[in-house]
Amino acid sequence: MASTADFKNGLCLEMNNDIYTIVEFQHVKPGKGAAFVRTKLKGMKSGKTLDKTFNAGEKVVTARVERRPHQFLYKDDMGFHFMDSNTFEQIAIQDELIERADLMKEGQMADILIHDETETPLAVELPPFVELMITYTEPGIKGDTATNTLKPATLETGATVMVPLFVDQDTLIKVDTRDGSYSERVK
Structure with a gap:
């Protein structure tokens, strides 16, 4: 058992026959009325996100x-x-x-x-960033660094990410696993 004062990102709660992890929370103290905690929860089994409001000091069942x-x-x-x-x-x-x-x-x-x-x-x-080799992408042209234009690139795992025009085939890049986007070239 825990109360809303113990909330932190990553804490797991048991409710509605599922285990939810706290993605983000905000303690709100309005000028009029009682304080409350506004949370965004993600279901571990279902994968769905849920917005839920708890009264301040409310007891919740935590999952280990x-x-x-x-x-x-x-x-x-x-x-x-x-x-x-x-x-x-x-x-x-x-x-x-x-x-x-x-x-x-x-x-x-x-x-x-x-x-x-x-x-x-x-x-x-997964870790926040992974290093993967580009197996195929259209060749870049010298001087293509002026704009923020992107092109598709196929990685060694078969995934496709959008990369800047100056990135070539057989280049090792760092990919952000949270949103699947290109981060930088690996030196």
Whole structure:
């Protein structure tokens, strides 16, 4: 049990037969009336976002969720296979539990969120940035750096991202896994 005073981003709550994580929250103290906490929650099982308002001091049920580091091994028809870096146990995760699965390559590390009481995986979190090689893109022309024009590029994992015109094929780039956008070239 916790109260709204304990809210922080990433805290997991149990409600409506689902586990929700707090994406963002705001404590509001209006001039007239009681204080309240406005939150944006994301369902771990459903993946849907929910806007919910709690009264200040209201008690909520927290879920114990562990973040365990795993290494991505391979993908087959059973799902994505990961190996625990501490115990070397392997686990298969379904596609719907992984956001931006097209940005994962073999050998990459990721955190698997596991419900502590039931030992069930809830979600897979990739690191904020991954480094991937561009396997195909249209060639750039010298001097194409003046505008913010983008072109599609296919990465080694099969994902497609928009990159600036000056980025060429066989270039290692850094991709933001939160929105799947180009960040920078890797030196």
